Amino acid sequence: MTAAPAFPPLVEAYLADLEHALAASEPRERAETLAAVREHAAESLALHGSDDAGARRVLDELGPVDAIAAASTPAAPAAAGAPAAPAATPxxxxxxxxxxxxxxxxxxxxxxxxxxxxxxxxxxxxxxxxxxxxxxxxxxxxxxxxxxxxxxxxxxxxx
Known part of the structure; x- marks a missing residue:
């Protein structure tokens, strides 16, 4: 079993923000998204170096946390059996x-x-x-x- 790579503080803070932003996502999608972002960050840091400049470049490649979180599927409503409110027609x-x-x-x-x-x-x-x-x-x-x-x-x- 391989240990998770150590990321620079900027990347760790980004990943923590991403995990927080994905809190309302489906658990499986949240885990897959976090794993994919971690993998990309590790590969990019290996390519560009793990100093502050490399970390900033990784964050620029990944884009805003909100954009990634907005693309995720929201988790199912917590109230089981409660009918969902119909969406209003624009x-x-x-x-x-x-x-x-x-x-x-x-x-x-x-x-x-x-x-x-x-x-x-x-x-x-x-x-x-x-x-x-x-x-x-x-x-x-x-x-x-x-x-x-x-x-x-x-x-x-x-x-």
Missing amino acids: AADVWLVVLAVASLALFVVPLVAAAAVIWAVVRLRAGVGNRRVQTLALAVGTVSLVGAAALYVSHVLAG
Whole structure:
């Protein structure tokens, strides 16, 4: 069994801060993250030296503790059996659905439907907000856009 490498005080303080910041993470992920950061720090210190300059370089490579902690998965709620509060739907998603429904009423103006579809795609790709509501708006906007295109084609074919 190998002993944990001795780190310079700056790196030790960083690791302690990271461990504290990961306190709300899943235990397995917290352990894996700490092990990975320790391994990276040991390799980097071996490469750059364990003096203060090497320690600062390691900390610059790792980045802020808050950024690492923010990327971790939060631990499950402590109250077992208690239902989780539903996440609030952002106002932008509510307006997105309103626009999509309006595009159905205004299907003769395909620009409204196109705007709803584009906005829904942008929000879905950004990964923000309520994905179900965004998918609903995308579907409604697409139906409206297809309906407007069908109406246009039938009008052109009719002469």
